[in-house]
Amino acid sequence: MWRLVTSLTALVSSSKSSILNQPASTLKIWKSLTTETPILARHGISTHDCTPFITFVLGGPGSGKGTQCAKIVETFGFKHLSAGDLLRREIACNSKYGSTILNTIKEGRIVPSEVTVKLIQREMESSDNHKFLIDGFPRSEENRIAFERIMGAEPNIVLFFDCPEEEMVKRVLSRNQGRVDDNLDTMKKRLKVFEAWNLPVINYYAEKGKLHKISALGTEDEIFEQVRPLFAACEQINSKTLLFLEGQ
Numbered sequence: 001m002w003r004l005v006t007s008l009t010a011l012v013s014s015s016k017s018s019i020l021n022q023p024a025s026t027l028k029i030w031k032s033l034t035t036e037t038p039i040l041a042r043h044g045i046s047t048h049d050c051t052p053f054i055t056f057v058l059g060g061p062g063s064g065k066g067t068q069c070a071k072i073v074e075t076f077g078f079k080h081l082s083a084g085d086l087l088r089r090e091i092a093c094n095s096k097y098g099s100t101i102l103n104t105i106k107e108g109r110i111v112p113s114e115v116t117v118k119l120i121q122r123e124m125e126s127s128d129n130h131k132f133l134i135d136g137f138p139r140s141e142e143n144r145i146a147f148e149r150i151m152g153a154e155p156n157i158v159l160f161f162d163c164p165e166e167e168m169v170k171r172v173l174s175r176n177q178g179r180v181d182d183n184l185d186t187m188k189k190r191l192k193v194f195e196a197w198n199l200p201v202i203n204y205y206a207e208k209g210k211l212h213k214i215s216a217l218g219t220e221d222e223i224f225e226q227v228r229p230l231f232a233a234c235e236q237i238n239s240k241t242l243l244f245l246e247g248q
């Protein structure tokens with residue numbers, strides 16, 4: 001359950017994290033509680049009042065978004081929603097949008113926002129979890145605005161895996177998952193699309209003070225050590241807030 005808003009300032013400044021490329025004073029996080037406790041009940045806080053905690057996970061193709069999301073899920077219990085996976089599922093089940101999505105993905109372009117947001121919405125609304133990692137979304141300002149309009153929500157934090165193009169190309173070409181877009185031709189187009197459409201979204205969240213830029217070079221574990229402090233800080237807030245409530 002997600003409810004109170006707490007400032008991370010103290011926690012972040014004591015975490016010695018190098019990933020926070022913004023003043024800690026601008027960082028706000030919603031308190032997360034996954035279970036109803038007597039302490040909460042005494043304070044009139046119910047799990048029915050849930051507001052989701054939303055993390056957008058951005059980065060170029062092959063920057064390691066999916067790999068790091070799996071680690072966040074395993075360590076912090078988030079629900080992982082990969083926009084690309086949801087779209088590929090539509091192709092696989094021959095939905096009415098299937099062939100349009102397939103052609104768009106092959107050409108390295110972005111699927112119309114209405115389609116992608118509806119898929120994300122369906123998953124969020126049917127999930128018992130309230131902590132979401134939305135991976136590979138928003139990929140354009142149009143995506144971002146459609147999400148805000150349809151869901152009436154904004155992300156609490158945004159991760160950006162910053163990776164040199166050369167490394168992204170290398171990783172995508174050796175990904176070996178049988179994806180129709182993992183070839184040099186589509187990859188070149190995807191990199192152009194990333195620069196033209198995704199970078200403005202990244203800049204938007206940087207200006208809003210929500211962006212956490214992470215260097216995507218290094219081993220998977222080294223990269224996760226940059227990610228971990230962010231979510232660990234959220235967990236620390238949970239326990240501190242509970243202790244605070246307990247003292248009331």
Ligand SMILES: Nc1ncnc2c1ncn2[C@@H]1O[C@H](COP(=O)(O)OP(=O)(O)O)[C@@H](O)[C@H]1O
Pocket residue numbers: 059060061062063064065066067068171172174175176216217218219220223
């Ligand atoms: N830190 C890393 N170093 C080397 N290869 C990586 C790293 N992280 C992920 N990979 C590999 O690179 C490929 C792309 O990673 P993936 O998580 O699918 O990226 P994205 O979701 O951003 O496209 C995968 O084959 C993955 O195993």
Ligand SMILES: Nc1ccn([C@H]2C[C@H](O)[C@@H](COP(=O)(O)OP(=O)(O)O)O2)c(=O)n1
Pocket residue numbers: 059060061062063065066082083084085087104105108109110111112116135136137138139143181190
């Ligand atoms: N928000 C999104 C996310 C993905 N897509 C489409 C277009 C993308 O090139 C493909 C693949 O996305 P995916 O996030 O799975 O790709 P990477 O993991 O970054 O390689 O899906 C989209 O149209 N809109």
Ligand SMILES: [Mg+2]
Pocket residue numbers: 065066082084136
């Ligand atoms: Mg991915």
